[in-house]
Amino acid sequence: MTKFAVMDHESVPKHTLLSPEESEVVLRTYGIESPQLPKIHVTDPAAKEIGAKVGDVIKIIRRSPTAKQSVFYRLVID
Amino acid sequence: MTVPKRIGKIKFGLISPQEFRKMSVVKIITADTYDDDGFPIEMGLMDPRLGVIDPGLRCRSCGGRPGECPGHFGHIDLIAPVIHVGFAKIIRKALRGACRECSRLMLLDKEKEMYLQQIRTLERLGQLSDEIVNKVFAEARKHKICPYCGAPQQEIKFERPLSYIEEGHKLTPSDIRDRFEKIPDDDIIIMGMNPATARPEWMILTVLPVPPVTMRPSITLESGQRSEDDLTHKLVDIIRINQRFQENREAGAPQLIIEDLWELLQYHVTTFLDNTVSGVPPARHRSGRPLKTLSQRLKGKEGRFRGSLSGKRVNFSARTVISPDPNLSINEVGVPLEVAMELSVPIVINARNKEAIKVFVRRGPDRHPGVNYVTRADQRRIKITSKNSEEIAEQIDAGWKIDRQLTDGDTVLFNRQPSLHRMSIMAHRVKVMPYKTFRLNPAVCPPYNADFDGDEMNLHVPQTEEARAEAEILMRVQENILSPRFGGPIIGGIHDYVTGSFLLTHGYKPIDREDVMELLKKFPPNEMPEPKGYLEDGEPYWIGKQVFSTVLPKGLNLTFKADFCLNCESCKHEECENDAFVIIRDGQLLKGTIDAEAVGAFKGKITDRVIKEYSPSVASEFLDRMTLLALRGIMYAGFSFGIDDEDIPTDAADQIDETTRTAKENVQRLIEAYKAGELEPLPGRTLDETLEMRIMQTLGKARDNAGQIAGRYLGLDNSGVVMAVSGARGSMLNLTQMAACVGQQSVRGERIRRGYAGRTLPHFRRGDMGAEAHGFVESSYKDGLSPTEFFFHAIGGREGLVDTAIRTSQSGYLQRRLVNALQDLEVKYDGTVQETRGMIVQFKYGEDGVDASRRDYASPDNVKRIIQKILKHGGAKS
Ligand SMILES: [Mg+2]
Ligand SMILES: [Zn+2]
Ligand SMILES: [Zn+2]
Ligand SMILES: [Zn+2]
Numbered sequence: 036m037t038k039f040a041v042m043d044h045e046s047v048p049k050h051t052l053l054s055p056e057e058s059e060v061v062l063r064t065y066g067i068e069s070p071q072l073p074k075i076h077v078t079d080p081a082a083k084e085i086g087a088k089v090g091d092v093i094k095i096i097r098r099s100p101t102a103k104q105s106v107f108y109r110l111v112i113d
Numbered sequence: 114m115t116v117p118k119r120i121g122k123i124k125f126g127l128i129s130p131q132e133f134r135k136m137s138v139v140k141i142i143t144a145d146t147y148d149d150d151g152f153p154i155e156m157g158l159m160d161p162r163l164g165v166i167d168p169g170l171r172c173r174s175c176g177g178r179p180g181e182c183p184g185h186f187g188h189i190d191l192i193a194p195v196i197h198v199g200f201a202k203i204i205r206k207a208l209r210g211a212c213r214e215c216s217r218l219m220l221l222d223k224e225k226e227m228y229l230q231q232i233r234t235l236e237r238l239g240q241l242s243d244e245i246v247n248k249v250f251a252e253a254r255k256h257k258i259c260p261y262c263g264a265p266q267q268e269i270k271f272e273r274p275l276s277y278i279e280e281g282h283k284l285t286p287s288d289i290r291d292r293f294e295k296i297p298d299d300d301i302i303i304m305g306m307n308p309a310t311a312r313p314e315w316m317i318l319t320v321l322p323v324p325p326v327t328m329r330p331s332i333t334l335e336s337g338q339r340s341e342d343d344l345t346h347k348l349v350d351i352i353r354i355n356q357r358f359q360e361n362r363e364a365g366a367p368q369l370i371i372e373d374l375w376e377l378l379q380y381h382v383t384t385f386l387d388n389t390v391s392g393v394p395p396a397r398h399r400s401g402r403p404l405k406t407l408s409q410r411l412k413g414k415e416g417r418f419r420g421s422l423s424g425k426r427v428n429f430s431a432r433t434v435i436s437p438d439p440n441l442s443i444n445e446v447g448v449p450l451e452v453a454m455e456l457s458v459p460i461v462i463n464a465r466n467k468e469a470i471k472v473f474v475r476r477g478p479d480r481h482p483g484v485n486y487v488t489r490a491d492q493r494r495i496k497i498t499s500k501n502s503e504e505i506a507e508q509i510d511a512g513w514k515i516d517r518q519l520t521d522g523d524t525v526l527f528n529r530q531p532s533l534h535r536m537s538i539m540a541h542r543v544k545v546m547p548y549k550t551f552r553l554n555p556a557v558c559p560p561y562n563a564d565f566d567g568d569e570m571n572l573h574v575p576q577t578e579e580a581r582a583e584a585e586i587l588m589r590v591q592e593n594i595l596s597p598r599f600g601g602p603i604i605g606g607i608h609d610y611v612t613g614s615f616l617l618t619h620g621y622k623p624i625d626r627e628d629v630m631e632l633l634k635k636f637p638p639n640e641m642p643e644p645k646g647y648l649e650d651g652e653p654y655w656i657g658k659q660v661f662s663t664v665l666p667k668g669l670n671l672t673f674k675a676d677f678c679l680n681c682e683s684c685k686h687e688e689c690e691n692d693a694f695v696i697i698r699d700g701q702l703l704k705g706t707i708d709a710e711a712v713g714a715f716k717g718k719i720t721d722r723v724i725k726e727y728s729p730s731v732a733s734e735f736l737d738r739m740t741l742l743a744l745r746g747i748m749y750a751g752f753s754f755g756i757d758d759e760d761i762p763t764d765a766a767d768q769i770d771e772t773t774r775t776a777k778e779n780v781q782r783l784i785e786a787y788k789a790g791e792l793e794p795l796p797g798r799t800l801d802e803t804l805e806m807r808i809m810q811t812l813g814k815a816r817d818n819a820g821q822i823a824g825r826y827l828g829l830d831n832s833g834v835v836m837a838v839s840g841a842r843g844s845m846l847n848l849t850q851m852a853a854c855v856g857q858q859s860v861r862g863e864r865i866r867r868g869y870a871g872r873t874l875p876h877f878r879r880g881d882m883g884a885e886a887h888g889f890v891e892s893s894y895k896d897g898l899s900p901t902e903f904f905f906h907a908i909g910g911r912e913g914l915v916d917t918a919i920r921t922s923q924s925g926y927l928q929r930r931l932v933n934a935l936q937d938l939e940v941k942y943d944g945t946v947q948e949t950r951g952m953i954v955q956f957k958y959g960e961d962g963v964d965a966s967r968r969d970y971a972s973p974d975n976v977k978r979i980i981q982k983i984l985k986h987g988g989a990k991s
Contacts, residue, residue, distance in 0.1 A: 065945060071952050102961030 041080045048097040050081045053108075058092035061108050075109035087111045126310030133320040137188035138162045138174045141323050144352040146331070146341065158348050163187050164325040184325025189351060191319055192358045194286040195379045196275050198386050198393075200316035205271045207296075207304060207313050208289060210253035213279070214264035216295035218303060219256040220249065228303050246305030274392035275379065285375070290317040321382060323348060343404040347385040347396065354378045429456055429574040435529075436565050438552035439744055442737045443604060444590045446527050446541035447552025448519060448572065450481065453545045456574050457485050457516035458523055464511055473517055474509060477502035481518065481545070488514040519543055519574060524584050526573040527553070529561040533928060536560035536596060536603060540588035556610065556740050557590055559714035560603045591733035594724055595966040602721050604736065605714035608841055609752070610743040614707040615677070615839035617746030618661045619692055619829070621645075623654035632749055635741040638663050657746070658702040664738040666723055666731055670978070671697040673718050676710035676840040709840025712739055716840070725969055754832045759852045759895040765826045769819045769853050773891045776815030780808050780884045787882075804882070809857065809864065812889050816856035820849030827852065855890035855898070858909030864888055865905050876901050 041047055053061065062069060069092070075082050077089055087093055091111045099105040139162045146159045153159035161173040164184030172182035196204060212219055220228070228249050232242045258265050270278040277284040293314035301308040329342035341349075358374040384396040387408035395403040411417045431452045438447055448456075462470050476483035477499040487495045487505055490512040497505060509515070519525070521544055528538040539560065546552060551570055558564060575581045586592070596603035606614065617632070624632070625648075629641065642663065644653030674684070678693035686694050687704060695705030697719070711719045724732035761769075786792045787804045794803045827834050827848060836842045850856065858865055865888035871879035877886040885891070888905035892898050898906055937949045944962045946955035958964075969975060 065943065065953065065956070067951065067953065071947075071950075073953060097960075099960040101959065101963070102957070105957065105960035107956060 041084050047081060048095050050085050051094045051096075052085045052087055053092045053094050057094075061092060061094075069110050072108055072110040074112045077111055077113060082111055089113050124310065126307065127312065127315040128322075129312065129315050130318075130320040133186075133188050133322050136186050137322065138185040139187040141187045141189050141348075141352065144349045144356070146345070146349075147339065158323065158345055158352070159326055159331070160187060163323070164327045166326055166330045182327070184327030186325060187323035189321045189323055189348075189355065191321055191378065191382075192355050192362065193375050193378065194290050194317045194319045195375075195382045196286050196289070197316050197318050198275065198383045198390055201275055204289065204313075204316055205269070205277065206250040207293065208269050208277055208284070210250045210304065211292060211296055211300075212259035212262060212264055213266060213292065215259060215262040216292050217259070217261045217297060218249075218300035219253045219259055219261075219266070220303070221260055224252065225299070225303055232303065232305070242305055246303075249303055249305070274390050275383065286317050286379070290314045290319075293317070318382065321351065321385075343398070343406060344385070346398070347381065347404060347406055350381045350396070351378070351385060354381055427573065429576060431456060431572045432569055434550045435563060435568050435570045436550040436552055437555045437558075438546075439554060439740055441544060441552055441554045442542070443554045443557050443733055443740075444542050445544045445554070446525065446572070447546040447550075448525075448543050449549050449551070450545055450547060451549065452572070453519040453543070454478070454481060454483070455485075456519045456572075458519065458574060459576055460515050460517050462509055462511055462513045462515065467509065467511065470515055470517075471506045471509060474506040474515060475502055478518075482520040483518050484515045485518060486516040488516075519545070521545055524575060524581050526575065526584060526588065527551075527561075528571045528573070529563050529568065530571075531925070534560075534596075534598065536593050537562075538588065539590045539593055540584040541590060554737075554740065555607055556604055556714070556736055558607060559605070560593065560596070589729075591729040594720065594729060594732055594736075597964065597966040599715075600965045600968055601715060602717040602724065602732075603714060605717040605720050606709070606712040606740065606743060607714055609747050610740050611709045611713050611839050611841035612752060612836055613743030613745070613747030613750075614661065614712055614739070615835060615841070616750040616752065617657040617743070618702065618705075618707040619657070620706075621656050621658075623648065624656065624660065625652060625654055628749065629655050629660055632660050632742065632745045633663060635745065636664075636738050658704075660746075661707055661742065662697075662701045664735060664742055665697065665700040665702065665719070666727055666735065667700040669697055669700045669719075669722065669726070670981075671695070671719060671722050673710065675706050676708045676713070676716065677706060677838045706839075708838075712736075712743075713840055752832055752835075754836070756895070758831055758833050759848075759893070761823050761826045761852050765822055768822045772818045772822065773815050773854060776811055777884045777889075777891075779811045783807050783811065784882045805864065808882075808884070812857045812884055816849065816854050819854035820845065823849055823853035851894045853893050855893060855902070855906065858888035858890060858905040860908060860912050865908055867908075874901055874904065 042050070058069070062072075065071075069090075072092065075087075075093055077083070077087065082093060085093070089111055093109045093111060095107040095109060097105050097107060139156060139160045141156060141158060141160065143154060143157045145154045145157045147157075148154055153161050155161075161170075162185060164174070164182050165172045165177070165179045168179055171178060172185075174185045175182050177183075210218055218225070228245055231245050235242045235245065256266065267279050269284075272278060277289065293312070293316075296304075296313060298308040301311075301313065304313070306313065324344060329344040331339050331341045331345065334340050354374060354377050358371070358378055361370055361374060380393065381396070383390060383393055384404070385406055388395045388404055388406040389409065396406070397403055409416075414420060431448075433449065433452065441447055460466070460470060470484075473482060474484045474487065474497065478485050478497050479499050484497050484502075487497060487509065489495065490510070495501070495505060521542075523543040524540050525543055526538055527541045530537075532538060537560070539557075541553075544552075551572065553563075553570075561570070563570065575584050590604065594602050594604045623645070626641075630637075642655060642659045645656050645659060646654060648654050673695050675693040675695055677691070678684075678689070679691060681689075684694070687696065688694075689705075692704070692706050695707070695711060695718075696703045707719075710716050720732055720736065723735050783792065783804060787800065792800060792804060792807075794800050795806065798806065824834075824845065829835060829838070833843065833848050833851075834845075837845050837848055860867070865873055868874055872881060873886055873888070877883075885901065888909065890898060890902040890906055892902055938946055938954055939948070940946055940958045944957050945953055946958050947953055
């Protein structure tokens with residue numbers, strides 16, 4: 036089976052890996068601890084694609100019918 | 114605040130006989146309850162060690178008083194084991210899966226290893242292993258010879274309710290228990306049980322726990338006679354049979370008698386656990402009423418879970434039939450005097466209100482705004498009677514609390530089930546009234562989905578300042594005019610309110626001074642509007658639009674098309690000759706007609722604009738006045754609908770007959786073309802489908818044409834048309850069906866085909882594909898239907914009824930699941946959506962952070978309006 040680029044699919048929103056500093060900013064903005072974030076599995080194809088490790092935070096930018104763009108963060112878990 | 118504890122894990126298992134004995138405080142050996150002096154008999158069913166229910170006594174086991182003592186279990190040693198009904202199915206599976214000689218699960222070692230592996234994996238993933246366990250039993254059963262001891266297996270037949278028959282003999286519970294006892298632990302795991310917490314032999318009872326008296330209290334009747342709980346009755350039966358069994362066995366009674374008694378013991382234990390087992394006649398009370406035993410206490414709507422834990426009865430509430438009262442504000446609710454005298458609001462006495470409260474207390478409980486109870490500073494509650502009211506009124510002091518009867522102006526919550534959205538419970542202001550129904554303004558019917566055909570509603574009185582504040586700020590009717598469901602007003606004119614506004618504002622009929630005064634009687638304005646003109650005799654006159662303008666707030670500007678607009682090809686806007694283009698400038702209705710689009714519930718352009726540009730208070734004031742005026746309007750014009758409103762002239766009827774006749778002929782021609790093979794199939798359709806579609810089309814068009822013909826003769830002088838056109842009630846289709854032609858009846862969107870072989874009814878030839886033979890109703894409701902038409906109509910009508918019945922139950926269940934999943938989510942002040950643990954669900958509510966009821970349709974018109982508004986304000990300042 037040929038491997039295809041997950042991120043190129045139009046239904047896959049943009050995933051970006053945040054640096055520890057950037058994740059810290061996210062947590063501070065919302066006044067939360069990282070376990071309160073929504074989760075994503077390390078083995079998730081999109082997470083694998085950007086080389087995320089357990090404990091990282093991924094920023095996801097989705098298209099939204101009401102808000103045009105919506106930002107979401109996920110904590111990478113095992 | 115205590116930190117909420119999380120439940121990590123719930124483990125279900127079986128209780129072993131040892132555990133039953135360990136948790137028991139007393140062995141029950143006698144079926145008697147009380148002795149002749151009324152004292153509980155030791156080792157009887159009411160043994161004082163089982164807990165206390167009589168006030169003044171203390172528990173012999175824990176020393177607690179009634180209410181403190183939770184009650185304690187006892188036990189009965191059963192002379193012979195019996196099957197627990199709840200496990201009949203699993204016992205059957207286990208019996209068939211285990212060898213009858215060596216009791217080992219009849220699977221090869223390597224199969225066992227594989228299944229064990231699979232169960233472990235699922236356990237690790239937190240999933241149920243039910244499917245694998247079922248497969249284990251199914252596979253084990255296939256072995257006809259035990260792979261371990263080589264014993265040949267016999268088919269075990271199961272007979273309802275509790276018989277397991279092997280080789281024509283019934284296995285006794287003892288036999289089954291013996292087999293289960295020998296099953297090795299490793300096999301039990303593969304059977305989906307944990308041998309530490311659930312050995313299969315524990316499904317056969319040898320010890321029966323006796324529930325504490327606190328869960329089966331006896332009640333003393335007025336005659337002084339004691340009446341025992343159903344559970345106690347059942348336990349008496351069990352002990353009696355148990356004793357008889359023992360006596361007979363010790364006396365060496367014949368096997369037949371022993372078996373009968375064993376069977377009887379099994380019956381009593383079974384019905385003690387569940388009195389609705391199919392195949393077991395329910396145990397009955399002397400009166401013939403079936404006993405309510407353990408399972409009946411838990412199951413169903415009135416059961417412990419749905420009846421006592423998920424839902425409870427509450428104090429300070431009332432329920433009665435509702436009826437309309439258009440003279441009430443939308444914020445009010447009419448409460449019957451009798452209800453108001455029963456319900457109360459607590460008030461704490463302080464130095465400032467003491468004198469005022471004295472007046473209330475003096476009135477006692479029998480003169481309306483009176484006081485039902487007084488709570489002293491030491492928390493003693495005193496019931497106020499007409500005798501002690503004077504005395505207590507003198508005693509009251511700061512720190513005391515009174516329960517004042519409900520009076521005008523109190524805030525209460527009003528609710529109608531099913532409470533599907535938040536507008537199903539709203540806060541109203543009380544208005545105490547005579548008679549026995551709750552009264553509400555019909556304009557608030559839509560959010561409750563209420564009508565007055567016997568609907569009942571509930572009323573709750575908040576008992577604290579906090580509750581009242583929350584109710585007044587968040588739940589008041591006027592705060593809920595805009596629905597978060599679609600962002601528009603859910604409260605507004607219905608039925609006659611819409612008809613009334615329509616009749617009042619349509620056209621430019623002159624209204625003289627006296628009539629204008631009459632219309633405005635309920636809320637006289639400070640001054641009359643400028644007359645529109647003068648009649649020939651010099652008398653001034655006004656028009657309905659001016660009268661309606663008196664309820665509009667000053668400065669309101671609005672332009673829109675009325676509901677009644679015909680959607681002409683090119684809209685003439687201001688020049689609309691139907692008066693369907695509404696123009697409001699500075700609170701004056703200049704052009705157009707007020708109908709459902711302007712003030713109706715779910716639409717209400719004016720209500721929407723007023724609430725967004727002014728405030729909920731202004732909007733509620735507008736709705737109150739609008740409803741009053743609309744009713745004056747409909748009374749001024751006069752309005753009625755009768756059977757002769759469905760009459761159409763003879764030549765119209767002839768024309769309609771003509772259209773239906775030609776339609777039927779066209780159908781015949783289509784059928785002939787089909788039979789001759791000349792019909793061209795539509796793309797992607799078979800020939801049959803094409804024919805059906807063409808026929809449906811032809812007949813549909815015929816009905817439309819008939820409607821149009823009738824419509825030509827039914828103008829705005831017809832009250833049915835007024836209601837349909839203004840959006841008050843009904844549609845032109847309804848009128849068409851009444852006056853012209855009912856049209857094709859259908860089942861699942863197709864013509865009616867079911868019935869006899871090759872035909873729908875014996876009135877038609879086999880294979881007749883014509884219009885009449887398949888449910889085309891040519892008659893109108895007014896004319897009446899022919900017998901075959903009537904029958905087809907009933908078929909079509911039944912489908913509609915079934916559909917609604919199915920839909921409500923399905924959507925009800927869907928709603929329940931959604932609410933259960935979403936009820937604890939909360940939009941926090943930073944706009945995030947979180948659940949109770951603080952886990953984020955959405956970073957911005959609904960991705961855009963917009964409250965649907967506050968958004969103001971992002972349209973370019975909006976921008977224009979805002980600019981105009983700012984410009985105006987700027988001009989005022991300079
Ligand atoms: Mg009803
Ligand atoms: Zn106790
Ligand atoms: Zn065997
Ligand atoms: Zn128009």
